[in-house]
Amino acid sequence: MSTIKETLLRAMEAYFKGDTRRIDHAHKVTGYAEELLAQEGGDYPIVIGAAVLHDIGIHQAEKKxxxxxxxxxxxxxPPIARRILRKLGFAEQQTEEICQIIAHHHSPGKINTPNFRILYDADWLVNLRDEYDIRDSSKLSSIIDKVFLTQSGKALAHDIYLSESSQSGS
Ligand SMILES: [Fe+2]
Structure with missing residues (x-):
């Protein structure tokens, strides 16, 4: 029997077809979301649903x-996520909360729930290296403090991007 996470991941992969870049991104964000969930609390199916599906509109955005x-x-x-979630048997209330998070995942401040904050930070843990110069560690430290919404997100970002091991080899 497959878990809720695996079921969501398979549905996301089927939707993105061979787009490995988007599929890999969703996997990485989901991994970080799980780590943050363990530390921040939050609602597992909501956070994992939002993490797996947060960028599901990207192909439609490109097309339209x-x-x-x-x-x-x-x-x-949200409309694509809603279809997938209903098909997988998510309750209506869960589906709506996940869709609300997806609808604001680049716009912090409009939703301020722990579930939103975890997804937002998990996405930034992956995106930070594409958005900022991660070699400038003094600036990066203050960027991390500004961007991340949870304490565990900030701590994990410091570990990933500012620890000794993250500097070597890059
Ligand atoms: Fe993302």
């Missing part, structure tokens, strides 16, 4: 607007 920009993904993601 020729852009992967955050607000297009936020608009296109």
């Amino acid at each position: 607007y020729g852009s992967t920009s955050g607000h297009y993904q936020e608009r296109e993601g």
Whole structure:
């Protein structure tokens, strides 16, 4: 019997077809979301559902607007996520909470639940190296403090990007 996480991952992979870049990203964000969940509390099916499906609107955004920009993904993601979640048997209330998180995952401040904060930080744990110069450790430290919403997200970001081992070999 497969777990809720595996079921979601398989559905996401089927939707993204061979787009390994998006599939890998969703896997990484889900891994960090699990780590943060253990430390921050939060609701497992909501956080994992949101983590696996948070960027599910990206292909539609590209197709309709020729852009992967955050607000297009936020608009296109929820209807696709809703279809997938209903098919997998998620309760209506869970489906709506997950879709709300997806609809705001690039817009912090509008939803301020632990579930939202965990997904938001898990996404940033993966995206930080694409958005900022991670070699400048003095600046990076203050960026981490500004960007991340949870204490465990900040701590994990420091571990990943600012510890000795993260500096060597990069
Ligand atoms: Fe993402």
